[in-house]
Amino acid sequence: MTCVSVIIPTHNRADVLGRAVASVLAQSLPDLELIVVDDGSTDRTAEVMAGFDDPRLTGMRQENKGVSSARNLGIAASRGRYIALLDSDDYWLPEKLERQVRFMDESGFEICQTDEIWIRDGVRVNPRFRHAKPAGWFLEKSLELCLISPSCVMFSRRLWDELGPFDERLPACEDYSLWLRVGARHPVGLVPEALTVKTGGHADQLSRRIIGLDLYRVYAVVDLLRTMDLTAEQRAMAVASLRERVRLYAQGCIKYGKDEEALRVRELAAPFMG
Template sequence: MDNLSVAPKVSVIIPTYNREKAVCRAVDSVLEQKFIDFECIIVDDGSTDNTSEKLAEYSDSRLKVLLQENRGVSAARNFGIANSCGRFIALLDSDDEWLADKLAKQVPFMEEGGFEISQTDEIWIRKGKRVNQCKKHEKPEGMFFDRSLSMCMVSPSCVMFSRALWDELGPFDEDMPACEDYDLWLRVGLKYPVGLLRERLTVKHGGRPDQLSNSVGCLDLYRIYAIAKLLYSGKLSVEEQTMAVEELQLKAGFYVGGCRKRGREAQAARIERLVQDIVLGKQVSPAEIIEK
């Protein structure tokens, strides 16, 4: 957009693939927001169902639908953000939804708190029923790089971040079919505190076979790759490097053990060797971890 004075304050990015029913629920929840200064960019990642036809039924001028060949969620989000112009960027997965005052509360929370990134709390729905979160899934706030190494502590559908943060630390790694958010939040967690708006303003739906966590192989392989990239970057302090190496070894142990249980001895030996080389300080390209 040439005239930045008319740019919306928030760019909402929704990547979707073959979710003709769920994506309409997500889009509707954006259009029902009490905060109206936004654009909503939906990236259809090569859907083969009726997604494009369903999205074509909307006539709201704040909506923009972009099409691309199927390249995965990282590429879809990157493409959407590259074609957006808001000061803040809010992500929403196409199978989730927002409560009507999500943006109305999170935007001032960001501005008044001076945050470059924040997230809301969320409601979990599994197979149509509300479930309680385990204590380990409680969202932290501030600087929590150590906890982020263990598991992804920022939920994409809850998060909002500044364009300045994205320009500095993005994009999502398009070589990762999953855990791309874990990878980005690790980089963010080294530098910026994450604000937490302690209200359940996001509804996260799960328990379906089309979710990435169910359709992609062992996720620990991609977490190992993300940690290896951090170690390879040379940007960690001694303390951060120690924590990263410990978590790398832990996740590698789980992954290697799983490979051996399934008779994948060659893959187990390969990852075991690469991780050992990384621990010993040898030069290992992180790309070797996920090479096919």
């Protein structure tokens, strides 16, 4: 079995995809496979992929179905003991996978992440204190803010089989939904080294394209309450988070004259708020 399967979903990012792929193939850990899933690109993505000649690299293509579908497809085709995700606009430092595999093997964690460097519009910026990556059990903090970065994370196939896949119904916050399920079942390890470079500021980022991200966060918490067998403490935390998220979302809807949408979301959440 391959040690690590790396999954890169991509859609119309030919200008940065090569950098991401090269950063994986340059890892100090040689025992890996890289699966790039082209989610219906219409740019030069195929040409960029053709420029690489490495037996560890596999390209897949599907019609445009979104990042969740692309990640799920790639993971389903993979065979690694561990799975690592990389967004096509981010990239890794050379020892990223080696450090994580060593950490996972020695610690027994089923999931861990690294620290990261943030680049916005080509300039390095410092993350706010609230974005500092915690370690261990932190479901309560995760309910407030997504604290796991896809490009930083590595998890075992056992964890994926237990809690995957990504929810393909969500056009955004699909990773947040999975990390909430993970947080209810597993502590998250941290390799406290900035081994991932996360770029931002470009117009095609989901966080900039998708309006109403709060709605998908509501869906994620509802799904947690609906599908997971939570402890009493975990359920109380999730209900409190849902109540506040619904309040804020409905408040915004009413402000802009969308009373029916406010009512719809309140009714959606009502069975879980007790």
